Amino acid sequence: MDQALRDLLQRMPKAELHIHIEGSLEPELIFALAERNQVKLDYPSVEALRRAYAFTDLQSFLDIYYAGASVLLKEQDFYDMTWAYLQKARQDNVRHAEIFFDPQTHTDRGVPFEIAINGIHRALQDARAQWGMSGGLIMCFLRHLSEEDAFKTLEQAMPHLDKIIGVGLDSSERGHPPEKFARVFARCGELGLHRVAHAGEEGPPEYIRNALDILKVERIDHGVRCLEDPALTERLAREGMPLTVCPLSNIKLRVFDRNADHNLRALLDAGLAATVNSDDPAYFGGYMNDNFIAMFEALPLERRHAWQLARNSFVAAFLDEDKKKAFVDEVDACFA
Numbered sequence: 001m002d003q004a005l006r007d008l009l010q011r012m013p014k015a016e017l018h019i020h021i022e023g024s025l026e027p028e029l030i031f032a033l034a035e036r037n038q039v040k041l042d043y044p045s046v047e048a049l050r051r052a053y054a055f056t057d058l059q060s061f062l063d064i065y066y067a068g069a070s071v072l073l074k075e076q077d078f079y080d081m082t083w084a085y086l087q088k089a090r091q092d093n094v095r096h097a098e099i100f101f102d103p104q105t106h107t108d109r110g111v112p113f114e115i116a117i118n119g120i121h122r123a124l125q126d127a128r129a130q131w132g133m134s135g136g137l138i139m140c141f142l143r144h145l146s147e148e149d150a151f152k153t154l155e156q157a158m159p160h161l162d163k164i165i166g167v168g169l170d171s172s173e174r175g176h177p178p179e180k181f182a183r184v185f186a187r188c189g190e191l192g193l194h195r196v197a198h199a200g201e202e203g204p205p206e207y208i209r210n211a212l213d214i215l216k217v218e219r220i221d222h223g224v225r226c227l228e229d230p231a232l233t234e235r236l237a238r239e240g241m242p243l244t245v246c247p248l249s250n251i252k253l254r255v256f257d258r259n260a261d262h263n264l265r266a267l268l269d270a271g272l273a274a275t276v277n278s279d280d281p282a283y284f285g286g287y288m289n290d291n292f293i294a295m296f297e298a299l300p301l302e303r304r305h306a307w308q309l310a311r312n313s314f315v316a317a318f319l320d321e322d323k324k325k326a327f328v329d330e331v332d333a334c335f336a
């Protein structure tokens with residue numbers, strides 16, 4: 001890749017729409033928070049923890065992800081984690097970030113819902129005040145838990161609905177299809193919350209279809225397996241349904257073997273509204289621009305694809321039309 005394209009990828013304005021804030025915890029911060037909170041970790045050093053990041057699939061990743069989250073106990077911990085991510089995002093010229101958080105990962109350990117949401121929310125407010133970075137918070141339900149648990153989480157969220165823009169569905173996909181959460185998603189829709197769901201990462205195309213038809217989602221998180229189903233692909237393209245694709249995550253979790261095998265270019269060629277995102281950047285080897293650069297180095301992607309991906313990210317964001325247009329105009333100016 002030539003230097004001009006690399007510079008453009010770094011400098012172009014972009015939105016991040018698929019980032020689990022607990023997945024931005026770097027080993028150094030995990031150790032610092034463990035010390036501050038006197039939490040005993042199973043790893044003797046930062047290096048040993050980093051070495052343990054050699055997982056092989058979604059489940060082995062999730063095991064270490066939940067272990068890392070165990071150091072988050074106080075509101076300031078959630079603030080520090082979010083602030084660290086927002087600084088990285090700012091360096092990558094992420095102008096708008098819609099951040100996932102997993103309240104059940106914390107409430108199941110006895111950390112109150114409000115401790116988590118208030119810390120994350122305060123960091124987002126500070127980024128807006130200090131840098132003009134816009135953003136929002138999306139509350140995810142853990143799909144390996146029951147729908148009843150999801151309803152309990154929604155109940156806890158009720159006093160904080162002004163701090164969240166929507167709900168999502170994450171964690172182990174296989175064996176936990178979208179329809180398991182039909183009723184709680186319907187309730188969230190009645191409350192005026194945006195709806196998204198992970199589908200078609202490890203799960204089959206049918207999960208994507210059910211997320212659309214049963215959960216009424218407005219974006220598909222991942223969705224890369226849609227290409228196995230031509231009728232579904234055609235529908236996603238026709239409806240302009242955004243896909244929040246996470247390339248380095250897909251490689252690390254063996255959805256694709258190598259960067260060069262990723263289907264990002266094929267998704268764009270099929271007319272799909274694909275976007276690039278970092279998923280769990282501390283665990284998967286990179287933040288936003290690392291993901292862009294890895295794909296543009298490995299695949300036949302050119303300047304026009306960069307322009308398309310940057311535009312798609314703002315069009316797919318949960319922003320009002322005026323704000324979207326202002327961001328898209330900035331993208332166009334960057335490529336002019």
Ligand SMILES: [Zn+2]
Nearest residue numbers: 020170198279
């Ligand atoms: Zn994800």
